Amino acid sequence: MAIQQTEPLPSWNDGQAKQSIIEFVAKVTKDGESTLVPPPERIAVFDNDGTLWPENPLPFQLAYVLDELKRRTPHEPTLAADLMVQAALNGDLKKLLGDSYKGLLHVLALTHIGMTTAEFRLTVEDWLASAAHPKSGKPYDQMVYQPMLELQDYLTANGFKNFIVSGGGADFMRVWAERVYGIPPEQIVGSTAETQYELRDSGPVLVKTMNHLFVNDKQGKPVGIHQFIGRRPIACFGNSDGDQAMLEYTTINNPYPSLGLIVHHTDGEREYAYDVKPQGTGKLDQALQAADYRGWTVVNMKTDWQVVYPFELS
């Protein structure tokens, strides 16, 4: 094991959260100790929205959907005539989320299926190159949390393999996750649906559909972890009740030492402040109570993080 030459986690203030991470990593990597975990078992899982980047004012993938609809509607009359598209463009979230998210699934379908995986990738890349977050004015993929990037590097340097385990679309995240987090496509577990294989004159393609949609959230997170990773993680990082099941799956009766950690959004100035009553997604209620009796670490974003975004460093 390489010895960490520089102080780890420089953007983390000294405190319980930083200490619990460092103590955990020391425990599972120290040769000769009974708490040593063999490197292949050092699996860490990270939620994405609200844990690695913000989920406000809208989850970023939903911002993509709205921007795509805005971009395409002027040229596509059927899209312009679609009532749910109109609701989306008018910001009528209540209509989109009603009737078991029927409208949301409909606009997701309009912007996520019927094209090849390669075409989808290009569209997301174009969006990332042009769109700006309303609060920071920065491209969305520059708004990742600097302390979490450092945590990922620290774990990697200590023999961990990091996975994203997110309710977001795997195809959406795979476009930028390798560049931004250094996490390769095969370590992205997200919501997925089956593609359709076709051998065209131009070569083999996969056409995106919504068939067999798997929503990787809540109880679906340990299910997705088993399906894609095939073993229990020893470290789990989340921020909402949607992460509670995978925090349990990681930490309860795990034969190895384990770490559960929740990012608590307490910083309304630099980021957003919310928990039991979020503006949109990201409700943190049951999982915060569970943190107490399960011994999960809770990060106070306001006091534990010296900086939030990488662009604050320069």
Add this chain to the structure above:
Amino acid sequence: MAIQQTEPLPSWNDGQAKQSIIEFVAKVTKDGESTLVPPPERIAVFDNDGTLWPENPLPFQLAYVLDELKRRTPHEPTLAADLMVQAALNGDLKKLLGDSYKGLLHVLALTHIGMTTAEFRLTVEDWLASAAHPKSGKPYDQMVYQPMLELQDYLTANGFKNFIVSGGGADFMRVWAERVYGIPPEQIVGSTAETQYELRDSGPVLVKTMNHLFVNDKQGKPVGIHQFIGRRPIACFGNSDGDQAMLEYTTINNPYPSLGLIVHHTDGEREYAYDVKPQGTGKLDQALQAADYRGWTVVNMKTDWQVVYPFELS
């Protein structure tokens, strides 16, 4: 890149197959050449049944099913009374495979669902420790092809990441694949179904179901590769028409150099000899014709392999 100190692929006879592998690996790993492939893109995918171990006289996972039914039937009257169980125990494959594999899915369900993933793992481990292959008399997990093990090691030493992409059950393969092939659970793409998460007094468990069954075969293989790996492989190893789609997906219009390879079962003495008319699974017809015009390498098991199984070496 570490330089290979010993002669690679010692159990392969000199010939076109061995040469095409070595030339391909040299091409994609040579620094400064335009054909160099960055290590993260060096993804290799291997079919399992018939490519890494035999699929005769029955696919090994089906042998597991039959052995399980034999073991349990004396103690479980409802199992003994089941007509499809009786058909399975009488070797009536026609009945099992008729009506769109209805009987097969039924006996698969009886032996693969309703238990936790941990319980399933133990049952498979017990079977591997006790069952013997009818031809060799050896445990099934000792019947992997020695030349393919050497090929995996050779690729790994050259910066490749190897994945299994098989129609077999992911949960079944993950029990032994890390020990036998050195391939970790997160690099096993197989047929999967959703599990059900439960937090029991004993801790969190995942109960196996057949819901959202995904059969990772034929056109499903590129679909599975995209869903689980998220990028195109540059090397693909198969043995049957079930692998044709992933061979196409790997080799046609790939921006990187690529290798497609088919193991042709030509050795009735040491292994089994079959192609267009297999005894059971593993039909090789269209894919063998395609090998010609696609430039895929065809391995003649009888003449290309000095040994078939590791136990021949000792």
